[in-house]
Amino acid sequence: xxxxxxxxxxxxxxxxxxxxxxxxxxxxxxxxxxxxxxxxxxxxxxxxxxxxxxxxxxxxxxxxxxxxxxxxxxxxxxxxxxxxxxxxxxxxxxxxxxxxxxxxxxxxxxxxxxxxxxxxxxxxxxxxxxxxxxxxxxxxxxxxxxxxxxxxxxxxxxxxxxxxxxxxxxxxxxxxxxxxxxxxxxxxxxxxxxxxxxxxxxxxxxxxxxxxxxxxxxxxxxxxxxxxxxxxxxxxxxxxxxxxxxxxxxxxxxxxxxxxxxxxxxxxxxxxxxxxxxxxxxxxxxxxxxxxxxxxxxxxxxxxxxxxxxxxxxxxxxxxxxxxxxxxxxxxxxxxxxxxxxxxxxxxxxxxxxxxxxxxxxx
Amino acid sequence: xxxxxxxxxxxxxxxxxxxxxxxxxxxxxxxxxxxxxxxxxxxxxxxxxxxxxxxxxxxxxxxxxxxxxxxxxxxxxxxxxxxxxxxxxxxxxxxxxxxxxxxxxxxxxxxxxxxxxxxxxxxxxxxxxxxxxxxxxxxxxxxxxxxxxxxxxxxxxxxxxxxxxxxxxxxxxxxxxxxxxxxxxxxxxxxxxxxxxxxxxxxxxxxxxxxxxxxxxxxxxxxxxxxxxxxxxxxxxxxxxxxxxxxxxxxxxxxxxxxxxxxxxxxxxxxxxxxxxxxxxxxxxxxxxxxxxxxxxxxxxxxxxxxxxxxxxxxx
Numbered sequence: 001x002x003x004x005x006x007x008x009x010x011x012x013x014x015x016x017x018x019x020x021x022x023x024x025x026x027x028x029x030x031x032x033x034x035x036x037x038x039x040x041x042x043x044x045x046x047x048x049x050x051x052x053x054x055x056x057x058x059x060x061x062x063x064x065x066x067x068x069x070x071x072x073x074x075x076x077x078x079x080x081x082x083x084x085x086x087x088x089x090x091x092x093x094x095x096x097x098x099x100x101x102x103x104x105x106x107x108x109x110x111x112x113x114x115x116x117x118x119x120x121x122x123x124x125x126x127x128x129x130x131x132x133x134x135x136x137x138x139x140x141x142x143x144x145x146x147x148x149x150x151x152x153x154x155x156x157x158x159x160x161x162x163x164x165x166x167x168x169x170x171x172x173x174x175x176x177x178x179x180x181x182x183x184x185x186x187x188x189x190x191x192x193x194x195x196x197x198x199x200x201x202x203x204x205x206x207x208x209x210x211x212x213x214x215x216x217x218x219x220x221x222x223x224x225x226x227x228x229x230x231x232x233x234x235x236x237x238x239x240x241x242x243x244x245x246x247x248x249x250x251x252x253x254x255x256x257x258x259x260x261x262x263x264x265x266x267x268x269x270x271x272x273x274x275x276x277x278x279x280x281x282x283x284x285x286x287x288x289x290x291x292x293x294x295x296x297x298x299x300x301x302x303x304x305x306x307x308x309x310x311x312x313x314x315x316x317x318x319x320x321x322x323x324x325x326x327x328x329x330x331x332x333x334x335x336x337x338x339x340x341x342x343x344x345x346x347x348x349x350x351x352x353x354x355x356x357x358x359x360x361x362x363x
Numbered sequence: 364x365x366x367x368x369x370x371x372x373x374x375x376x377x378x379x380x381x382x383x384x385x386x387x388x389x390x391x392x393x394x395x396x397x398x399x400x401x402x403x404x405x406x407x408x409x410x411x412x413x414x415x416x417x418x419x420x421x422x423x424x425x426x427x428x429x430x431x432x433x434x435x436x437x438x439x440x441x442x443x444x445x446x447x448x449x450x451x452x453x454x455x456x457x458x459x460x461x462x463x464x465x466x467x468x469x470x471x472x473x474x475x476x477x478x479x480x481x482x483x484x485x486x487x488x489x490x491x492x493x494x495x496x497x498x499x500x501x502x503x504x505x506x507x508x509x510x511x512x513x514x515x516x517x518x519x520x521x522x523x524x525x526x527x528x529x530x531x532x533x534x535x536x537x538x539x540x541x542x543x544x545x546x547x548x549x550x551x552x553x554x555x556x557x558x559x560x561x562x563x564x565x566x567x568x569x570x571x572x573x574x575x576x577x578x579x580x581x582x583x584x585x586x587x588x589x590x591x592x593x594x595x596x597x598x599x600x601x602x603x604x605x606x607x608x609x610x611x612x613x614x615x616x617x618x619x620x621x622x623x624x625x626x627x628x629x630x631x632x633x634x635x636x637x638x639x640x641x642x643x644x645x646x647x648x649x650x651x652x653x654x655x656x657x658x659x660x661x662x663x664x665x666x667x668x669x670x671x672x673x674x675x676x677x678x679x
Binding site for chain 1 (some may be wrong): 569571572574575576577578579580581582585589590593594596
């Protein structure tokens with residue numbers, strides 16, 4: 001059980017910074033998810049914690065010990081790989097036992113540990129099989145078992161579910177969550193799937209271009225994204241961004257956007273006070289937009305371009321003065337033909353404002 | 364070819380009934396295919412298959428230069444070879460000893476070299492080239508070189524031993540020393556071949572199991588025995604089978620180094636056949652020995668193959 005602390009961690013390949021000044025504290029027993037697009041440095045960060053990549057700068061500490069110069073085996077960590085990395089020529093039992101045997105653990109202790117792990121993971125009937133005789137989900141559970149038997153200080157997961165089909169992935173996601181509640185070990189999980197990040201993480205770390213963009217609970221990340229990137233990466237369908245102009249209206253403000261204007265909440269007014277007359281980006285989540293076919297005050301006027309029927313809801317793409325706006329949670333039974341004029345409104349408190357140049361949230 | 368046939372088919376559609384059209388086109392394609400392989404089949408037949416049958420036929424006759432009738436004698440030559448104590452107690456043991464020693468030593472050394480090259484180091488490219496040099500030198504040249512290297516009066520080995528103040532054995536005049544030199548030469552010649560193939564095998568292995576093993580606290584030796592070797596088994600298996608069969612017919616090294624001597628004590632199978640056929644001019648007896656050798660290596664090869672198949676099944 002241990003805390004993991006990354007201080008100014010860098011990874012350089014020649015002139016290219018794969019990981020740039022990452023600072024992060026992962027608390028004891030916490031489940032932290034690193035999420036970001038491919039090439040953002042999340043896997044490299046994980047592999048540096050594991051000791052599979054050298055650290056070019058900064059320090060990584062596990063527990064109270066700085067591990068920069070420790071080989072992987074002395075870091076007391078366990079890892080699940082994307083392709084499971086099972087030992088194909090060994091039985092499931094031997095796969096689970098390998099790490100313990102290398103550490104000279106007595107055979108009866110090994111047996112007891114494996115017994116415990118197979119009960120947790122439901123692998124009892126598969127112990128004598130070879131990995132290639134198992135399904136993807138079963139192989140994944142063996143890989144998890146390899147972590148459980150070790151009682152490692154930290155569990156690392158490198159996109160462990162991305163080789164599974166959608167249904168199994170959703171199932172294993174729940175299993176992982178249950179497992180973490182049961183074994184209570186510090187866990188670092190890397191994924192590019194925002195749903196996994198939101199559902200699994202106690203905290204989520206959003207990375208982009210080798211840097212951390214934001215760290216927070218899933219709700220914080222969703223509700224208060226610090227940058228346009230975070231806002232666009234988290235949430236599905238993605239947040240809409242419109243170019244807007246800030247206008248004063250007596251003591252308050254409003255924002256002029258393609259197709260109409262938005263009222264700004266009191267909170268929003270304080271955020272926008274410094275940008276009177278300036279150009280900003282307005283972010284509005286598809287699920288916060290209400291769509292009406294009758295003229296409404298303080299609404300954006302546009303026309304339906306496309307609809308996507310999902311059964312429980314419809315996604316509607318609206319074009320307002322050339323700007324594309326996605327609207328979700330539209331009643332599935334509503335009939336909206338392309339070209340229908342519609343009015344879009346959003347609760348002022350749900351609007352997010354970003355600087356047009358730095359793309360950071362305005363505060 | 365397929366596209367030409369396809370074009371024809373569409374062009375002539377309707378003119379000829381479908382079945383006839385198809386069979387004619389198939390026939391055309393077949394002729395083309397036969398035409399392509401015919402030259403190599405002819406060469407193979409004329410220079411490999413026919414001589415093999417002539418040789419087999421010869422082994423049943425009195426096929427010597429002073430017997431133009433080539434009288435049929437049945438299994439007489441086989442009986443001779445199989446009761447020849449030299450063949451049974453020197454030639455065959457020597458052949459298998461050379462096979463086992465050469466294959467196992469060059470496999471072990473080749474593996475070591477491959478692991479070294481796989482790890483990568485500063486002068487790796489240079490070392491890689493140097494290590495592979497023996498592969499580029501003809502066996503005749505390297506064997507001649509080795510004969511001089513181990514020459515008891517002028518060879519570097521004895522010069523070096525003399526400089527160290529050690530004894531200077533007559534390398535090629537003693538049975539076991541001479542056999543040692545043969546094995547040494549063969550290992551020297553074939554280690555690079557093993558190294559090259561095993562290196563290719565190593566490079567094709569996925570890296571994740573090795574990373575998992577590093578996290579699983581496996582030491583270098585455990586990684587080698589429990590991860591690397593099992594994963595390389597298919598490559599090792601194929602290398603060993605090919606090389607073992609090939610080793611059975613070793614000729615040049617032995618011929619040039621010892622000529623089978625001293626006193627036929629280092630004679631191996633190919634030398635025996637050559638001596639019978641072309642030194643004693645007893646073609647029939649040589650042929651019989653060759654056929655026996657073929658049968659032996661067929662059985663040995665199949666056994667090895669089965670063994671390695673089982674070995675690989677375990678890894679699966």
